[in-house]
Amino acid sequence: MPANQTLIEIISKDQASLIAEWVKTQQSSFSQQGLISQDELQKQCSQFIHLLLAAPLNTRFDTGSQHWADLRDFLTEISASRGQQGFTPTETALFVFSLKAPLFNRLRSAAGKDADALATSVLEASNLLDDLGLFTTNSYQKTREEVIRRQQQDLLELSTPVVKLWDGILALPLVGTLDSARTQVVMESLLQKIVDTGSDVAIIDITGVPTVDTLVAQHLLKTITAARLMGADCIISGVRPQIAQTIVHLGVNLGEVSTKANLADAFRLALERTKQTGFGKKA
Amino acid sequence: MERIPILKMGEFLLVTIQVDMHDQLAMTLQDDITSRISTTEARGLLLDISSVEIVDSFIGRMLVNISMMARILGAETVVVGMRPAVAITLVELGLSLPGVRTALDVDKGMAALRASLSL
Numbered sequence: 001m002p003a004n005q006t007l008i009e010i011i012s013k014d015q016a017s018l019i020a021e022w023v024k025t026q027q028s029s030f031s032q033q034g035l036i037s038q039d040e041l042q043k044q045c046s047q048f049i050h051l052l053l054a055a056p057l058n059t060r061f062d063t064g065s066q067h068w069a070d071l072r073d074f075l076t077e078i079s080a081s082r083g084q085q086g087f088t089p090t091e092t093a094l095f096v097f098s099l100k101a102p103l104f105n106r107l108r109s110a111a112g113k114d115a116d117a118l119a120t121s122v123l124e125a126s127n128l129l130d131d132l133g134l135f136t137t138n139s140y141q142k143t144r145e146e147v148i149r150r151q152q153q154d155l156l157e158l159s160t161p162v163v164k165l166w167d168g169i170l171a172l173p174l175v176g177t178l179d180s181a182r183t184q185v186v187m188e189s190l191l192q193k194i195v196d197t198g199s200d201v202a203i204i205d206i207t208g209v210p211t212v213d214t215l216v217a218q219h220l221l222k223t224i225t226a227a228r229l230m231g232a233d234c235i236i237s238g239v240r241p242q243i244a245q246t247i248v249h250l251g252v253n254l255g256e257v258s259t260k261a262n263l264a265d266a267f268r269l270a271l272e273r274t275k276q277t278g279f280g281k282k283a
Numbered sequence: 284m285e286r287i288p289i290l291k292m293g294e295f296l297l298v299t300i301q302v303d304m305h306d307q308l309a310m311t312l313q314d315d316i317t318s319r320i321s322t323t324e325a326r327g328l329l330l331d332i333s334s335v336e337i338v339d340s341f342i343g344r345m346l347v348n349i350s351m352m353a354r355i356l357g358a359e360t361v362v363v364g365m366r367p368a369v370a371i372t373l374v375e376l377g378l379s380l381p382g383v384r385t386a387l388d389v390d391k392g393m394a395a396l397r398a399s400l401s402l
Contacts, residue, residue: 187374191367198387225379226370231363231386
């Protein structure tokens with residue numbers, strides 16, 4: 001492979017100036033300064049060149065191949081750290097793509113007047129860098145998706161706490177919109193808590209639910225019905241004026257479910273139902 | 284043929300279902316309960332389903348039916364100890380068991396019966 005031979009020669013011949021030019025190209029393209037120090041960028045670039053020279057350049061870049069493993073790991077690491085440092089996807093991809101300009105300049109001066117050779121070597125180098133760049137973008141995307149998935153999971157767990165208010169009284173403060181997946185989680189954790197604590201009354205507080213449409217109301221009713229089947233009463237609290245209006249306008253029938261405007265009222269009702277007296281309550 | 288035992292506790296009947304219900308068993312149970320209510324003149328019926336893991340729409344309807352039959356015969360029914368998974372399944376099936384009283388365990392079911400009969 002003569003073309004790749006020239007590529008290797010050109011890269012290894014004056015590494016220092018190539019890296020310097022590459023670093024300069026990258027820094028001029030960053031929209032935001034100060035995300036990465038020049039030293040660190042310099043270090044990353046020289047490590048990339050080092051790994052590129054160690055890789056088998058006579059074969060195509062391959063995401064599965066063992067020979068490319070070192071370079072692949074390095075690029076994954078780069079894209080992950082870029083993602084965390086707050087670089088845009090474009091800037092992350094540019095890490096590889098910006099090598100094109102200085103490299104092609106050198107290829108041109110090496111090829112001289114030989115147009116055929118120049119075209120071949122540029123194509124080869126371009127293919128290689130494109131593959132590497134695409135791989136970097138892919139792994140950048142993967143890192144971001146991983147973060148999103150973890151946050152979703154955290155949110156799901158955080159948003160469904162069931163707290164014991166009193167002997168036999170549970171409270172379930174709902175925050176955020178209720179969709180089918182969340183209803184399932186909410187229902188399961190509430191029913192399990194009812195069994196664990198042997199509670200008779202559960203207060204579902206919807207102060208943190210932004211809107212109640214027919215679907216959300218249906219989900220709420222499902223949860224309440226399931227709790228009733230197990231022998232626990234539910235009270236809905238934290239109904240805001242707008243939500244009360246929406247419920248009536250939509251024609252949602254909440255049946256015999258007790259509703260209260262705030263948690264304190266609901267708690268008082270719950271105490272009456274379980275025939276207990278709170279400490280603050282007058283005899 | 285297997286039968287589900289019906290225990291008499293004072294004024295109440297206690298039925299603990301400990302096997303998975305199939306349709307024939309459910310029909311037999313329905314017959315047994317109605318005849319026992321009329322012979323013992325029980326005023327309350329406790330159906331303990333805490334060991335039941337699978338409930339389908341037929342069994343769900345049977346619970347409603349037994350409760351209605353018992354009411355006609357003069358006994359209040361309380362279904363006690365339904366498991367969370369069973370409750371979720373019934374709700375997903377669209378069965379809310381209207382008219383059936385429920386309680387968390389036998390103790391609470393008994394207390395509810397006493398309260399409603401003001402014993």
